[in-house]
Amino acid sequence: MLLLVALMGLGMAAVGPLWAQQTQREQEAELLRVGGLYAAAIEAYRDGSPGLAKEYPARLEDLLDDRRFIGLTRHMRRLYPDPMMPSRPWGTVLDAAGRIRAVYSQGAERPLQRQTIELGMARLPVADHYSDWKFGPEELRQ
Numbered sequence: 001m002l003l004l005v006a007l008m009g010l011g012m013a014a015v016g017p018l019w020a021q022q023t024q025r026e027q028e029a030e031l032l033r034v035g036g037l038y039a040a041a042i043e044a045y046r047d048g049s050p051g052l053a054k055e056y057p058a059r060l061e062d063l064l065d066d067r068r069f070i071g072l073t074r075h076m077r078r079l080y081p082d083p084m085m086p087s088r089p090w091g092t093v094l095d096a097a098g099r100i101r102a103v104y105s106q107g108a109e110r111p112l113q114r115q116t117i118e119l120g121m122a123r124l125p126v127a128d129h130y131s132d133w134k135f136g137p138e139e140l141r142q
Contacts, residue, residue, distance in 0.1 A: 025112055028130075030083035031105055035135030036119050038063075038090075038103045041075040043137035048073070056099035060090070082106065084130050093134055102136025 041063045046054050050068055057063055066073035082090050084107030093102040107130035117124040124133050 021112070024109070027083045028112055031107075031130065031133070032117065032119065032124075034080045034083060035103065035105075035133065037076060037080065039135040039137060042100065042102065044075045046137065048075075055097070056095055056101050058099050060092075060100065060103070084109065091131060093136060100136075101138065102134040104132075104134045105130040107131060 038060075042056060045057050045063055045066060048066070048068075049055050060079055063075040064077075064079065066075060082088060082105045084105045088106050090103040091106045092100045093104065095101045109130055111127050111130055111133075114126060116126060127133050
């Protein structure tokens with residue numbers, strides 16, 4: 001019985017890192033999906049600005065209920081948590097007026113994907129940390 005427990009422990013030790021890497025891969029894929037949603041919503045908010053002055057949202061909540069128009073305008077259905085750091089808020093890139101141009105994960109881990117990532121018409125550069133990936137209209141087009 002003791003030998004069986006020892007063999008099970010060895011098996012779990014071998015499978016543990018693979019399981020952790022698969023979990024990280026799934027979180028990374030979710031980060032790319034959700035980051036793309038935020039970038040599209042920020043772009044829709046900016047492009048939908050009334051008049052000639054195009055402005056970014058002051059808060060992420062403005063993407064849920066855009067009060068610049070008569071009636072309800074939503075650019076996102078809900079605010080999604082950061083898949084890499086669910087307990088922390090998204091980091092934000094602000095413009096000169098203090099409005100949100102982009103969001104980024106505050107995760108300090110190294111991404112598993114070590115090449116340029118194509119997100120439809122956009123591209124993310126190679127990053128050393130998840131926080132290096134900025135999800136916003138201009139950031140993705142650089």
